[in-house]
Amino acid sequence: MASASQxxxxxxxxxxxxxxxxxxxxxxxxxxxxxxxxxxxxECPLSKGFVLVREETEKGFF
Structure with a gap:
């Protein structure tokens, strides 16, 4: 189960x-x-590594 912070x-x-x-x-x-x-x-604001952004959908990612 995901926590509130997640x-x-x-x-x-x-x-x-x-x-x-x-x-x-x-x-x-x-x-x-x-x-x-x-x-x-x-870059990711948390891990500072170069990132690609993927939108999360009900069926997966896009």
């Missing part, structure tokens, strides 16, 4: 909205938050 975006601190994963570290963020972040700096 359901919050580390950038805006709100509940995840349209969740996205960073690859390869798999950290979760609101899609709009990480998209704006990556436009400025293409």
């Amino acid at each position: 359901d919050r975006c580390p950038i805006c601190l709100n509940t995840l909205d349209n969740a996205a994963l960073t690859m390869p570290c798999l950290h979760r963020f609101c899609f709009s938050c990480i998209q704006q972040w990556a436009d400025i700096k293409p």
Whole structure:
């Protein structure tokens, strides 16, 4: 079971909205938050590694 902190975006601190994963570290963020972040700096705000952003959908990732 996911903890409450895992359901919050580390950038805006709100509940995840349209969740996205960073690859390869798999950290979760609101899609709009990480998209704006990556436009400025293409690294994970948590692990600092270069990332690709993938939008999470009900059927997987896109």
